[in-house]
Amino acid sequence: MLFLIAAVILVGLVCVLDLVLTLGVIRRLREHTELLKAVENPSHDLTVGDAIEAFSVEDVEGRRLSADRLPAGTVVGFFSVGCQPCRAALPKFVDHAATMPGGRDQVVAVVAGADAADAESLVAALRPVARVVFGDYEGVLPTAFKIKGYPSVLMVDPLADGRLVVTNDNVDLSRAELVAAA
Structure with missing residues (x-):
């Protein structure tokens, strides 16, 4: 017991x-x-409905790119030289950009870095599917889009008054049908 x-x-x-x-x-x-x-935390300070600051820059081909010239449903991706998550997201972004109905005029890719030679591989991969802008981390586009980290992908639309607003602050690069629905 x-x-x-x-x-x-x-x-x-x-x-x-x-x-x-x-x-x-x-x-x-x-x-x-x-x-x-x-x-x-998101890699940007913008949410759906927030306005983008006015900007005007030249892409790597010398064409003028400004907030008032972007078509509806434009996808804007931000990538950094030497960023491993950026390198991992790059193929998905390229595949996603290739499905855009407006072609490369409806996709903007920003490559941030200090040295253009280091950015060559990113620029070369993005050029066939997007208008590419190269600049530093405090450049015109990262500032206008309030970018805090890389990679970051947003979708924007112009309003009737000329302002550019965020319509998707977390673009799912694996789902091309999001673009078709926009």
């Missing part, structure tokens, strides 16, 4: 220990969820 009582007490203690450890794991998972939310 004494053996049975000891076994029941031991099983009870193991169950209480298991409960305490499980509650600790749940608490840590909640902490990690909060930390991940903090890390997953």
Whole structure:
């Protein structure tokens, strides 16, 4: 009988220990969820409906690019030289841009970096499907679009009054049908 009582007490203690450890794991998972939310901040300060500052720049081909000349549903992607997530997102962006109904005139790609030689491979990959602008991290377009991190992809539309607004602040590059619906 004494053996049975000891076994029941031991099983009870193991169950209480298991409960305490499980509650600790749940608490840590909640902490990690909060930390991940903090890390997953968007790489820009714009949301749907926000206006883009007026800008005027030249693309790498010497053509003028300005806020009032972009067609509806234009996708604007921001990439950085030496950025591994940018290199990983590049093929998806190129595939997505190739499906745009307006062709490369409806896609703008901004390559940010200090050295044009380092940006050559990015520019070469983007040129067939987008109008490419090269500049520094504090350049005209990253400033106008309030870019904080790379890569970042937005969709914009002009309004009747000439302002350019964000219509999609998180373009899903794996779903080309989003563009067709816009």
